[in-house]
Amino acid sequence: TISACIFDLDGVVVDTAKYHYIAWKSLANGLGFDFTEEDNERLKGVSRMRSLEILMEIGGVDLDQETQLKLAAKKNEEYLEYILKMTPDEILPGVKTFFEDLKAKGIKIALGSASKNAMTILEQLKLTSYFDAIVDGTHVSKAKPDPEVFLKGAELLGFEPANCVVFEDAEAGVEAAINGGMRCVGIGSPDVLNKANFVVPGFEGFSFETMESGLNK
Ligand code: BG6
Numbered sequence: 001t002i003s004a005c006i007f008d009l010d011g012v013v014v015d016t017a018k019y020h021y022i023a024w025k026s027l028a029n030g031l032g033f034d035f036t037e038e039d040n041e042r043l044k045g046v047s048r049m050r051s052l053e054i055l056m057e058i059g060g061v062d063l064d065q066e067t068q069l070k071l072a073a074k075k076n077e078e079y080l081e082y083i084l085k086m087t088p089d090e091i092l093p094g095v096k097t098f099f100e101d102l103k104a105k106g107i108k109i110a111l112g113s114a115s116k117n118a119m120t121i122l123e124q125l126k127l128t129s130y131f132d133a134i135v136d137g138t139h140v141s142k143a144k145p146d147p148e149v150f151l152k153g154a155e156l157l158g159f160e161p162a163n164c165v166v167f168e169d170a171e172a173g174v175e176a177a178i179n180g181g182m183r184c185v186g187i188g189s190p191d192v193l194n195k196a197n198f199v200v201p202g203f204e205g206f207s208f209e210t211m212e213s214g215l216n217k
């Protein structure tokens with residue numbers, strides 16, 4: 001039986017990758033190199049500090065710890081400027097209808113995100129009240145594919161991992177769910193998310209029944 005659904009935030013509930021991209025790009029440009037949309041794909045689901053490491057790798061630059069912390073903070077300031085302009089219109093299509101469907105069926109909803117800005121984003125989208133439990137980048141010490149973020153969510157709700165379904169758009173996130181003993185619905189392309197139990201392009205037309213039949217295949 002399914003008792004709870006745990007949602008990743010970035011790339012599942014909302015497309016924040018475009019804002020991360022603008023902010024990382026301007027940081028890269030400031031350091032004297034370019035950062036492409038293709039490069040940005042590598043940062044999906046990856047923590048802020050690990051993202052900066054990957055960016056440094058791309059630019060072939062080496063920075064000391066203190067500078068890295070300063071630049072990550074600067075990137076976040078720019079990112080926040082975009083986040084604080086977000087409105088509920090940016091909730092991805094079908095997400096809210098699916099949340100309502102889950103509520104009506106008594107299924108609990110949790111957040112499992114690597115982002116330290118998750119609360120701000122949920123507030124901007126006016127979605128906070130839908131969540132029975134919220135676990136974000138401020139609560140965890142181990143990054144996906146470690147299952148910590150999802151296991152904490154299940155624990156807060158009081159359910160076993162086997163009764164939780166995770167929704168993820170990043171490979172590391174799908175692995176985290178599977179590592180935690182949960183089933184996972186991939187949001188995106190089946191080529192990338194081949195470890196998920198099944199993959200859908202998004203939530204448009206998605207319902208509790210779609211989820212159940214997909215998982216029982
Ligand atoms: C993840 C995003 O959800 O959160 C990553 O997919 C991001 O791209 C990570 O780097 C950390 O986010 P934040 O908001 O704490 O910088």
Ligand code: MG
Nearest residue numbers: 008010011169
């Ligand atoms: Mg994501």
